[in-house]
Amino acid sequence: MDYQGINSDNVSFYHENGYLIAESLFDANEIIEIKNEAVEIFRGNRGDIDGLVKTNENTSDYNVLKNYIAIHFPHKISTKIHDFVAHPKVSAILSMLIGENVKCMQSMLFVKAPGKPGQSWHQDEYYIPTRDRSLTGVWIAVDDATIENGCLWVIPGSHKNMPIKRRRAYYGNEYADVDVCDLDPFSERDAIPVEVKKGSVVFFNGYLFHSSLRNKTKENFRTALVSHYMSGESLLPWDWDGRLELKDDMRDIFMVSGKDPYEHKGIKNLTYPYLRPEIVEIKKES
Numbered sequence: 499m500d501y502q503g504i505n506s507d508n509v510s511f512y513h514e515n516g517y518l519i520a521e522s523l524f525d526a527n528e529i530i531e532i533k534n535e536a537v538e539i540f541r542g543n544r545g546d547i548d549g550l551v552k553t554n555e556n557t558s559d560y561n562v563l564k565n566y567i568a569i570h571f572p573h574k575i576s577t578k579i580h581d582f583v584a585h586p587k588v589s590a591i592l593s594m595l596i597g598e599n600v601k602c603m604q605s606m607l608f609v610k611a612p613g614k615p616g617q618s619w620h621q622d623e624y625y626i627p628t629r630d631r632s633l634t635g636v637w638i639a640v641d642d643a644t645i646e647n648g649c650l651w652v653i654p655g656s657h658k659n660m661p662i663k664r665r666r667a668y669y670g671n672e673y674a675d676v677d678v679c680d681l682d683p684f685s686e687r688d689a690i691p692v693e694v695k696k697g698s699v700v701f702f703n704g705y706l707f708h709s710s711l712r713n714k715t716k717e718n719f720r721t722a723l724v725s726h727y728m729s730g731e732s733l734l735p736w737d738w739d740g741r742l743e744l745k746d747d748m749r750d751i752f753m754v755s756g757k758d759p760y761e762h763k764g765i766k767n768l769t770y771p772y773l774r775p776e777i778v779e780i781k782k783e784s
């Protein structure tokens with residue numbers, strides 16, 4: 499078992515530490531495709547999205563993108579982004595980490611413009627609960643990610659035997675969120691920055707404590723295409739932060755590897771793209 503430089507030692511590292519970096523998984527030409535597509539999306543050329551700032555052909559790409567943190571569910575309006583979310587290089591590694599059948603339910607295209615806030619400490623399964631702890635994030639670096647421009651931070655090993663932790667109020671200035679995860683028995687001192695070059699891809703476990711800080715650069719974006727996946731076998735009792743009626747299995751998914759064991763249920767079109775707000779309110783507990 500060896501794919502694009504990822505072997506069984508790397509898979510063991512993932513299970514032990516809760517994250518894995520696949521260096522240079524995408525080449526410069528592929529990364530430029532994502533970067534260009536981000537500009538098209540935020541110019542409104544893939545459809546209007548509530549909150550998009552009006553621009554014209556004379557507006558520079560910098561001025562188009564400088565207004566935004568991220569768009570959620572870009573794969574719903576962009577076939578280019580959909581292709582990268584379901585890219586065989588991503589799905590092959592996911593099937594090494596999760597199993598043969600892998601489905602995707604969510605994507606986010608961060609541009610994280612200069613000055614924009616980060617995401618507070620959290621576990622992704624708090625927001626997107628699976629039945630078998632199989633939630634896996636895939637973070638494709640489209641720009642070099644550095645401490646200064648707000649790279650990902652992780653607490654290695656924090657996913658192991660970890661319950662879903664409560665969240666408490668956050669009053670600081672680094673994050674868009676108004677709450678933050680209780681890290682006990684870990685602390686921020688255990689965190690390491692995940693600085694990666696563009697084209698590298700970070701895979702991380704849905705129970706892993708992770709966060710990102712404000713982009714403190716004056717002119718550098720921190721672009722990343724981030725998507726979430728899980729085992730095809732698990733149901734997905736996800737109400738999309740209270741936007742949907744809670745059902746035992748949310749079926750707005752697509753397979754990126756293998757077969758869908760629940761194919762007979764069909765697929766529903768429930769989610770839609772929206773811009774990530776500057777302040778993210780507390781998730782409604784169900």
Ligand SMILES: O=C(O)CCC(=O)C(=O)O
Pocket residue numbers: 608616617622635648649650708709710722724
């Ligand atoms: O890219 C970021 O700033 C945060 C991404 C993240 O935390 C996530 O996808 O769960």
